[in-house]
Amino acid sequence: MLLLGLPPAFLILSFITILCALYVVTNNNPVYSVLALVLTFFSISAHYVLLNAQFLAVVVVNLIVYAGAIMVLFLFVLMLLNLNKENEPLIKTGWFVAATVSAGLLLVVLAAALHRSSESIMQNPAENIGLVKNLGKVLFTDYLVPFELSGILFLAAMVGAVLLGKKHSAEENSNSDTEPSEK
Amino acid sequence: MNPDSIFNSLDISHYIYLSSVLFCIGLFGVLTRRNAIVLLMCIELMLNAVNLLFVAFSSYIGDSAGQLFVFFIMVVAAAEAAVGLAIIVMIYRNTKSTDVGLFDKLKG
Numbered sequence: 001m002l003l004l005g006l007p008p009a010f011l012i013l014s015f016i017t018i019l020c021a022l023y024v025v026t027n028n029n030p031v032y033s034v035l036a037l038v039l040t041f042f043s044i045s046a047h048y049v050l051l052n053a054q055f056l057a058v059v060v061v062n063l064i065v066y067a068g069a070i071m072v073l074f075l076f077v078l079m080l081l082n083l084n085k086e087n088e089p090l091i092k093t094g095w096f097v098a099a100t101v102s103a104g105l106l107l108v109v110l111a112a113a114l115h116r117s118s119e120s121i122m123q124n125p126a127e128n129i130g131l132v133k134n135l136g137k138v139l140f141t142d143y144l145v146p147f148e149l150s151g152i153l154f155l156a157a158m159v160g161a162v163l164l165g166k167k168h169s170a171e172e173n174s175n176s177d178t179e180p181s182e183k
Numbered sequence: 184m185n186p187d188s189i190f191n192s193l194d195i196s197h198y199i200y201l202s203s204v205l206f207c208i209g210l211f212g213v214l215t216r217r218n219a220i221v222l223l224m225c226i227e228l229m230l231n232a233v234n235l236l237f238v239a240f241s242s243y244i245g246d247s248a249g250q251l252f253v254f255f256i257m258v259v260a261a262a263e264a265a266v267g268l269a270i271i272v273m274i275y276r277n278t279k280s281t282d283v284g285l286f287d288k289l290k291g
Binding site: 006007010014017018021022024025030033034037040041044047048051052053055061062065066069070073074077078080081088089090091095096098099100102103104106107110111114115116117121122123124125126129130134135138139142143146150153154156157158160161162164165167 | 193197215217220228234240246248253258262270282283
C-alpha cells in the first residue's frame with residue numbers, strides 16, 4: 001500500500017480534510033456545508049502546524065480570519081436569508097455526471113503533471129520562517145507595496161459591500177409601486 | 184533541525200496530491216451546486232487548497248515568501264466574500280432565491 005509509510009498525523013489529517021471537503025460539496029443543507037467547511041479549515045490549520053507555519057496557522061490568520069470571520073459571515077447570510085433544505089436548488093443528473101467526469105479528469109491531469117515534480121525542488125526546510133518576527137520583517141520590507149495595496153483593496157471592498165447591501169429607502173418610498181430603477 | 188520532523192519522513196509530493204484533491208473537490212462543488220452561497224464556499228475551498236500548497240512549498244524550500252502570498256490570497260478571499268455576499272443578499276431581495284440559474288435575468 002502506497003500510503004502506509006507516511007506519518008500517521010499527516011494521514012489522519014488528510015483523511016479528515018478530504019472527508020469534510022466532500023461533505024461540503026455533497027450536502028444539501030447549506031448550514032451543514034458551512035460547518036463542515038469550518039472543520040476543513042481547522043484541519044488545514046493543523047496541516048500548517050505540521051509544516052511549521054505557526055503564525056499562519058494558530059495565532060491569527062487561518063483560525064481567526066477564515067474559520068472565524070469569513071465563515072461566520074457566510075453563516076449569518078445563510079441564516080438571514082432563511083435558506084433551508086426544502087428550497088435548495090438541485091442540478092440535473094446529466095450535469096452532475098458531466099461535472100464529476102470533468103473534475104476527475106482535472107485531478108488526473110494535475111496528478112500526472114505534478115508527478116515526481118518533487119525531485120526537481122531544492123528542499124531546504126528551515127524551522128523559524130513561520131514565526132511572526134520573520135514574517136513581519138519580510139512583509140514590511142520586501143512586500144511593503146503589496147501590503148499597502150491590499151489595504152486599499154480592503155477599503156474598496158468594504159465600501160462596495162456597504163453600498164450593495166444598503167437598502168435604497170428613499171427610492172423605495174418614492175416609487176414603491178413601480179419597478180425599482182437602476183441608480 | 185528536529186530529527187523526527189515531518190520534513191524527513193514526508194515528501195512534498197504528498198502535499199501536492201492533497202492540494203490537487205482539495206482543489207478538484209472545490210471545482211466539483213462549483214460545477215454541481217446551484218446555490219450561490221455554496222458556490223462561494225466552494226471557491227473558498229479551492230483558495231485554501233492553493234494556500235496549503237503555498238505553505239507546503241514555503242516550508243520545504245525554506246523561503247517565507249510563500250507564506251506571505253497566503254496573506255494576500257486571504258485578503259482577496261475576504262474581499263471577495265464580502266462583496267459576493269452583498270451581491271447575493273441584494274439579488275435575494277429582488278428574486279427571493281439564491282439559485283444561480285435565475286441570475287441570467289440580470290440583463291439591462
